[in-house]
Amino acid sequence: MNRPKPNVLVLPGYQNSGVGHWQTRWEALDPTFTRVRMPDWDHPVRDAWCRTLDAAVAAADAPIVFAAHSLGCLTTAYWASRYASAAQLAKIAGALLVAVPDPAESHFPQDASGFAPVPLERLPFASLVVASTDDPYGAVPFSQSCANAWGSRWIDIGPRGHINADSGLGEWDEARDWLASLGAPAKR
Template sequence: MNRNKTFVLPGYANSGAGHWQTRWETLDASFTRVAMPDWDHPVRAAWCETLDAAVAAEPRGPLRFAAHSLGCLTVAHWALHLAGAAGLAKIAGALLVAPPDPRGPVFPRDALGYDEPALAPLPFRSIVVASSDDPYGSLAFAERCARAWGSRLVEIGPRGHINADSGLGEWDEGQRLLASLLD
């Protein structure tokens, strides 16, 4: 894998041992999880400020994001509403996996501030990865996000929420997609 720094941004309740994000961190020290203030009661403002501080603390880029679920909505909001030019200049791209629909029936109601996702072109390259049977966000929602963000959309078939339960292991395809953000 590429030695450029990658910030891992899990979603609601964090990513456990079997999740592809955790496996990537175990395989490659250039992956760093951004530790959010409260994984079980996310507040968009706090998560975005935490991401902003992590980017600011890095002396230089290129940085990439490997975001899952609520981490995707956090990256988009940060990039479009909070990030300054110096922070954005460090970002090479974002892999945005399984964006959840805040209006969906199983969206966590204690996730505050995520009611309206930031839907405008992102100022860096991005890829949205979606499953055809994600209970947290339909393929149509992922397509809407990808169009709005100016992202390439990759649909991987019926893989649920693209998490540990999806049986992806180290998810080689995801690693290739992330690497392509630097091509």
């Protein structure tokens, strides 16, 4: 029996993911990857971001896999625990959550509103939390505690900063393999 090809919803963080970011590269490689366009990338408000994600899930066919970075990870956790209906959650096959930011860190964007405290309920879908050992926005103990609370597998990729375009990951094939393990299309 053939499973339907999942739709990948790309969830960037604060200020969006620009040229050279692995999320942007993935979208260019595969038409099943769709960026969720948040209402204000520079002044994120949790309620607006979660409602935007909810509308994107409603518009997409199941199954759906999230490819989230930074504030997109917190949006995913809030949406799953506080906004999503059971029918919406049933559409989600999994989530790749990269560089989870800690709202208590001094580098956390002061323009972001409503993202603390971080929800620590188990996610109702498979998930992976990917962390860097020198991420200025979220220390290893924080990302590990989120992974444990969310029921996620935790992956340490060593010192790669905030796991963004500056990290030099290119198309980041290893993470595409992790995404595929959650039901997303395999890299080509």
